[in-house]
Amino acid sequence: MQEESVLKKEDNFSVWYNEILKRAKILDVRYPVKGVYVWYPYGLKLRNLIYGILRTLMDDEHEEVLFPLLIRRDELLKEKEHIKGFEEEVFWVTHGGTTELDVPLALRPTSETAMYPIFKVWIRSHRDLPIRVYQIVNTFRYETKHTRPLIRLREITSFKEAHTAHASREEAETQINKAIAIYRNFFDQLAVPYVITKRPDWDKFPGAEYTIAFDTLMPDGRTMQIATLHMLGENFAHTFDIRYEAEDGSSRFVNQTCYGISERCVAAVIAIHGDDRGLVLPPRVAPIQVVIVPIIFSSTGDTPSEKVKEACNAIYNELKGAGIRVFLDDSPDRPGAKYYYWEMKGVPLRIELGPRDLTNVSCTFVRRDNFAKRQVPLNTVVQSVNKTLDDIQHCLHARAMQKLKICAINGDTEPKDAIREGIIALPLCDNESCGKKLEESIGANVLGEVLYAAAHRARRNACAICAREGEDVLVARTY
RNA sequence: GGGGCAGUAGGGUAGCCAGGUUAUCCUCGUGGCUUUGGGAGCCAUGGACCCCAGUUCGAAUCUGGGCUGCCCCA
Numbered sequence: 001m002q003e004e005s006v007l008k009k010e011d012n013f014s015v016w017y018n019e020i021l022k023r024a025k026i027l028d029v030r031y032p033v034k035g036v037y038v039w040y041p042y043g044l045k046l047r048n049l050i051y052g053i054l055r056t057l058m059d060d061e062h063e064e065v066l067f068p069l070l071i072r073r074d075e076l077l078k079e080k081e082h083i084k085g086f087e088e089e090v091f092w093v094t095h096g097g098t099t100e101l102d103v104p105l106a107l108r109p110t111s112e113t114a115m116y117p118i119f120k121v122w123i124r125s126h127r128d129l130p131i132r133v134y135q136i137v138n139t140f141r142y143e144t145k146h147t148r149p150l151i152r153l154r155e156i157t158s159f160k161e162a163h164t165a166h167a168s169r170e171e172a173e174t175q176i177n178k179a180i181a182i183y184r185n186f187f188d189q190l191a192v193p194y195v196i197t198k199r200p201d202w203d204k205f206p207g208a209e210y211t212i213a214f215d216t217l218m219p220d221g222r223t224m225q226i227a228t229l230h231m232l233g234e235n236f237a238h239t240f241d242i243r244y245e246a247e248d249g250s251s252r253f254v255n256q257t258c259y260g261i262s263e264r265c266v267a268a269v270i271a272i273h274g275d276d277r278g279l280v281l282p283p284r285v286a287p288i289q290v291v292i293v294p295i296i297f298s299s300t301g302d303t304p305s306e307k308v309k310e311a312c313n314a315i316y317n318e319l320k321g322a323g324i325r326v327f328l329d330d331s332p333d334r335p336g337a338k339y340y341y342w343e344m345k346g347v348p349l350r351i352e353l354g355p356r357d358l359t360n361v362s363c364t365f366v367r368r369d370n371f372a373k374r375q376v377p378l379n380t381v382v383q384s385v386n387k388t389l390d391d392i393q394h395c396l397h398a399r400a401m402q403k404l405k406i407c408a409i410n411g412d413t414e415p416k417d418a419i420r421e422g423i424i425a426l427p428l429c430d431n432e433s434c435g436k437k438l439e440e441s442i443g444a445n446v447l448g449e450v451l452y453a454a455a456h457r458a459r460r461n462a463c464a465i466c467a468r469e470g471e472d473v474l475v476a477r478t479y
Numbered sequence: 480g481g482g483g484c485a486g487u488a489g490g491g492u493a494g495c496c497a498g499g500u501u502a503u504c505c506u507c508g509u510g511g512c513u514u515u516g517g518g519a520g521c522c523a524u525g526g527a528c529c530c531c532a533g534u535u536c537g538a539a540u541c542u543g544g545g546c547u548g549c550c551c552c553a
Binding site: 012014015018022023029030031032033034144145146147293294295296297298332333334335336337338339340341352354355356357364443 | 480490513514515516517518519529546547548549550553
């Protein structure tokens, strides 16, 4: 039914990652265009469950919109800082059939320049504010570096981008904080640990006043950016002339924010929880939360096979009725083959039921996270499943949190060594040249000043480069 | 950004250096019979040399280009 060998995640994470995407049928990488991939049904179900959580969180205070994929060249080029950051990465549509277009059209690398000209017409008075919208769309970037499924793509298929406009700067700041809370809630539900930092000035979003980012730690010791939030201030409002009439009749520019999450969140779930046997999915997002494997003997004298099937069907219907995503695997394969298969797929809980269980009026639970086995009476299956799934969700989160450690550098540790293990913290002043020097000397990137990092308290101390006063920043090798 | 390696059935591979009959093995698909508490067995059967040029009597194999993928380092 499947390949024989286990995969060593620790030995070579890159190879493990590619193999898992293939074997667990998340993404098909055989599409013959560089940097774009095909979602398999199972992968898409996982994606949709993850984005369902995000959608629910966003819908509280945002409204969903849908803007076009194509952006006029002149509008894309309007914001000078913005386009400088993207111009080498834009895909252009230059022809309609054989006719060259008068105005070339860009495939959106992100949607500021698609949305903001329309914001200008939508917003007239303070009563039109705030605007809080989001969309989940594909975006295109001509990546020249090594592309990677879900992580570095030429077509990002699942970019959730939110854009807000406010009457005051304070309100925009408040919105950033609300968005941080939403994202924290989101990643907590995925059991994905993270640090939050304010990116250094030289690494902020092009056109933004400042950028705040979420990073998670991948198994190879590198960090991956999984969410960003940008304070745009009035920068884009000036470029696109987005003004409103205030209560006192004056005309003022809006203050804007935008923040986004891509399918890297799916990559994080896969990379962080998976093991040598395959995916390990948090119950909250597992397309199949429980798989039932009947153990059938056709030759047993008493032929209890019908009874086994009946019992399995009964459990199946009960669980389904309770809203649990359950699958009954009554295929003709042998039980062992099914175990390996569903473990690869990351199903959090397996229920085995055979003649031996039937005589005890029970079934056997096997957890995907720790392989613990136990007998459960048939009349308590639903509540036991709910309780076990909750427990698995929490255990996965706790286990992942433990792996995200931050090494606070003091006199005893050499940054160059510590950086190989993961994230380090050390004091740095806010001088750009110091930051660049530090990055070069240890071969890593400054993530930024610490806004949140579990179990780490930011210190004030002498800058690691120039010895002027500085504050802890997080540093890591990045994706 | 720099360097290396690779592309042969759905997946993984041998063959390539040294060109030559029907392209190896495992897995897989299909039909059948017997099976089922950790990857079942037997029988029958199906399926491949990335693309474009070049060299040659003859190319999976040699040469050039393209496309795609992977690994390592910065």
